[in-house]
Amino acid sequence: MQLEKIDKVETLTKQEFLKNYFKPQKPVIIEHFVDDWPAIEKWNLDYMAEVGGDRIVPLYDDRPVRHDEGFNQAHAEMKMRDYIDLLKKEPTRYRIFLWNILKEIPELQKDFSYPDFGLKLMKGLPMLFFGGEDSYTFMHYDIDLANIFHFHFHGKKEVILFDQSQNDYLYKIPHSLIVREDIDFDNPDYEKWPALKQAKGYIGQLEHGNVLYMPEGYWHYMHYLTPGFSMSLRAIARNPKNLGKAVYNVFVMRHFDNLMRRWKGQAWIDAKNEKAIIKTHEKLGID
Numbered sequence: 001m002q003l004e005k006i007d008k009v010e011t012l013t014k015q016e017f018l019k020n021y022f023k024p025q026k027p028v029i030i031e032h033f034v035d036d037w038p039a040i041e042k043w044n045l046d047y048m049a050e051v052g053g054d055r056i057v058p059l060y061d062d063r064p065v066r067h068d069e070g071f072n073q074a075h076a077e078m079k080m081r082d083y084i085d086l087l088k089k090e091p092t093r094y095r096i097f098l099w100n101i102l103k104e105i106p107e108l109q110k111d112f113s114y115p116d117f118g119l120k121l122m123k124g125l126p127m128l129f130f131g132g133e134d135s136y137t138f139m140h141y142d143i144d145l146a147n148i149f150h151f152h153f154h155g156k157k158e159v160i161l162f163d164q165s166q167n168d169y170l171y172k173i174p175h176s177l178i179v180r181e182d183i184d185f186d187n188p189d190y191e192k193w194p195a196l197k198q199a200k201g202y203i204g205q206l207e208h209g210n211v212l213y214m215p216e217g218y219w220h221y222m223h224y225l226t227p228g229f230s231m232s233l234r235a236i237a238r239n240p241k242n243l244g245k246a247v248y249n250v251f252v253m254r255h256f257d258n259l260m261r262r263w264k265g266q267a268w269i270d271a272k273n274e275k276a277i278i279k280t281h282e283k284l285g286i287d
């Protein structure tokens with residue numbers, strides 16, 4: 001993989017953001033865009049345990065997708081307080097993924113506002129993500145191919161990104177939003193995954209209070225270097241091609257895949273995993 005460092009800036013104006021990053025669809029990390037948010041002072045793991053301690057949270061580990069589990073179905077549950085104790089005590093694979101904070105802990109709304117990047121942010125959809133030391137979120141892109149603003153809190157997280165033009169090199173699983181789950185993006189085995197050598201992407205590290213802009217449909221892999229959590233805000237895809245893909249994913253792909261899982265069972269998942277390799281190697285003339 002050829003990974004270029006994601007641009008990191010202290011801050012920038014809306015005009016600079018639109019011209020240098022949104023228009024060319026290029027990622028950027030802004031270190032101090034939301035320094036006026038109360039969240040910058042307040043949000044850490046202890047505070048989350050204080051305000052959300054009794055909530056039951058859905059947890060995900062890194063087990064491979066199985067046919068008998070629904071789309072994004074959780075693997076375990078725990079009280080938020082117990083989960084945060086676990087995060088602080090030891091490395092854990094358990095992550096919280098796509099948790100709607102406005103719905104779950106409405107008082108957290110007071111701690112942030114919707115910043116002006118010159119794009120219309122979707123209100124009511126701020127999602128929270130938590131991870132333990134050394135846990136990672138599998139390489140994927142979001143179903144709606146949105147522009148994502150990803151705010152990080154508490155610890156450090158490393159991100160690897162690819163745009164949609166890299167799909168041929170990533171061992172993408174057909175009818176899904178993921179790539180082969182046995183690829184270790186921190187240390188890829190090029191003997192096994194030779195196409196990855198040709199993939200061109202980005203890498204960067206997020207620290208407390210930083211915001212990462214991920215352009216439309218960007219693939220993202222996130223490795224929590226320490227326990228921590230993040231919030232994503234999103235703006236709908238503007239590129240008609242991406243919007244078309246989003247509509248297809250939401251209304252066709254997801255249902256088709258669920259149907260096939262029910263009909264063919266694990267054989268469907270296994271066949272897709274195999275196809276990911278065959279198709280990638282075929283396209284690139286690798287045997």
Ligand SMILES: O=C(O)CCC(=O)C(=O)O
Pocket residue numbers: 095129130131136137142148150220222230232
């Ligand atoms: O930070 C994570 O664990 C995943 C974030 C993510 O997938 C997103 O913001 O869309």
Ligand SMILES: [Fe+2]
Pocket residue numbers: 140141142220
């Ligand atoms: Fe995502």
